[in-house]
Amino acid sequence: QVQLVESGGGLVQAGGSLRLSCVASGRPFSWLSMGWFRQAPGKERDFVAAIRWSSGSTYYADSLKGRFTISRDNAKNTVYLQMNSLKPEDTAVYYCAASPFATITTLTRKDFVSWGQGTQVTVSS
Secondary structure: OOEEEEEOOEEEEOOOOEEEEEEEEOOOOOOOEEEEEEEOOOOOEEEEEEEEOOOOOEEEOHHHEOOEEEEEEHHHOEEEEEEOOOOHHHOEEEEEEEEOOOOHHHOOHHHOOEEOOOEEEEEEO
């Protein structure tokens, strides 16, 4: 069974860090890239970062460069999102997603074909 399961969310104070994990169980070979998105209450789901399984190449939303780092462990079929210097505006549900496309710099939300259930991240001021 193919599924994505996120974990690692929680409550953290501003300035703190969290590391999210996403296990891609039953990952098919057609999944070439993975991404993280986030959705705050009343807002659209926004792109955070993406990574290619094969090369580990990464791509970030401009506003998050330098604070967030995406990585992957091929052996564990797991993608991570390290989030540092967290701010209250980072509060959202964070989702991981899988894409059959390799050009991560042009991926949009519609290019992701499978989604996890999300994990809540709350940053207190």
